[in-house]
Amino acid sequence: MPQTHRSTAAGLSRRALGAAVAAGVGLAALGAPALAADDPLKVGFIYVGPVGDFGWSYQHDQGRQAIEAEFGDRVETTYVESVPEGADAERVLTQLAAGGHDLIFATSFGFMNATLKVARRYPDVVFEHATGYKRADNVSTYAARFYEGRYVIGVIAGLMTETDTIGYVGAVPIPEVVRGINAFTQGLRSVNPDATVKVIWVNSWYDPGKEREAAETLVAQGADILTQHTDSPAPVQVAAEKGIYAFGQATDMRQFGPDAHLTAIVDDWSGYYVARTRAVMEGTWESTDTWGGLASGMVAISDYNDALPADVIEAAEAARTAIEAGELHPLAGPLKNQAGEVMIPEGEAPSDEQLLSMDWFVEGVQGQVPK
Template sequence: MFRRNLLKKTLIAALLSGVTMGVQAEDKTKVGFVYVGPVGDHGWSYQHDQGRLAVEKAFGDKVETSFVEKVSEGADAERVIRKLAASGHDIVFTTSFGYMNPTLKVAKQFPKVNFEHATGYKTSKNLGIYSARFYEGRYVMGQVAGKMTKSNVIGYIASFPIPEVVRGINATVQGLKSVNPDATVKVVWVNSWYDPGKEGDAAKALIDQGADIIMQHTDSPAPLQVAESRGVYAVGQATDMSNFAPKSHISAIIDDWSNYYIQKVKDTMDGTWKPEDTWGGIASGMVGIGEFADFVPKEYVSMAEKTISKIKSGELHPFKGPIKDQSGKEVVKEGEHLSDKDLLGMDWYVEGVEGKLPK
């Protein structure tokens, strides 16, 4: 009888222990991420995943994170986002421009889940948006490219003709022209965020057209590898890519999402999360410049550091006038600069970009 009662008590204790463990597991904040490329792209998606890992490090066993990589924009994205929302995630980060409408649609279907969409412009009661002022970093690297080029031709590999990408091209030209009025930018559009084959071919085409520095708004290190093989310089995208091209990698424009992700997850935990429109830059730490290679002259590094300091303080705006468009028409007067609204809708080239902007 005693043994039976002891066994009964042991079973009850075990069951209660199991229930407690289950409650603890349910109390974890579930955080989901959707990536357009592979986490091993060493570019855009890789850097977002570094932000996810920062969340894990910050909160430990209080959070449970998950991610889905290589999700194409469109119907596939909607399916993945809905699956994350339906599987108990408290907050979901969707990290590509083309996820905007799918995220908005799913957010309306799951009003108790918090959603955050990167680089978009549509919000709702449970959907916030965030992006970084990458153009600030591209202005800095445009200046460095303007000093280092010998051919006065900078090659630029672009993904899609959306304002974010057009801003980056134009900011590069603005930085370039501020130190080298004779230099121009040639653009090849690959219509993909991540396609090493297309990116590599684009780099080859640009080098064949005289470019001796390659910049990119695509996510694979293929352009840098081509640059290294052809003996020209290149700039990394989103993260340090120097391991792929140690003799060619000048530096990189760094995206840093860690603090933002940590804050939004904390807000979700505290119940204080609300949809916001965040556009951070060099001053907020969302955008940075990586280490410069030893082969970059010290005076160019010093120039870049001064420019970074001026952008951070607000003394310098990359789109300060006078600015002319590609046709030669003045669009920004001297002493003025483009507003955020104008930047967010940018669909034109500045003077100094060769070729037509796809529509």
């Protein structure tokens, strides 16, 4: 059932606005009149996992709560969690649109076609789709350059591993996940050329049982550090139980393994969500495509574990700073695939088009991208 909320605070913070501007949010006029002052904007969210996953959906819900904190009783927010990608997504999106929602955030790649289909039927409703690439007059897309953060944690892994084997729990083999594995591997091998990454796919964004099984298998195969592009804290918990290290996903997961958790890539949607909600309120929303990274604040690195030596933190911060300054591209050439073929020539960086279609692994990855 949809969960509906009203809030009490108001005002747009400088941090939220700054993050949105840095991420490239467009504010040209859509042509719609501004919302009446006494009429709360209804904002809906649809999540692929439970808000208690402490990963992807949890972090998007933090963004929903940021909207409430910024606008108070000027907004009414609704969320529907654990919605499968496909027909169920279309049904839920239709319910939200028909239920009077003015702005709807569809927060998973697999919601893309359902979002476009429902948007065509409700042209007066504004839709925002996370990580997709299909837009319309009333549909924007937005994502974060998670691969930038994965390069940074790859550097940490390369300096901390003793077995030179890193375990990677992969969710669904779409380009977003593949390029993240590749960027992690590039960061890893930039400081430890002998290290390799073993990948096990679970073919799900959130399945604690499968994630745990994959993590345990990777440890049995010699991995002494685990990382993940899945949404439950199960891999971090396995690392804690096995006495090894791990990285959190989407949010700071240290509570699930304080000694094991080295750091996490944190997805911060709050600035974007607040700015886009404000644009709809003011009648200035337009369809845009936003892809922000470390420099924009949409991707962040959580606090480092005290177990990390100073030189490891220094190396990680040097990589993060260089990426933010545009001096380092995590997937710059020469970049070779597993067969040794040059995919990105030396001195070049991949285009966004190449990144968005990446379906191959770099050297140093053990495993295959399912076709």
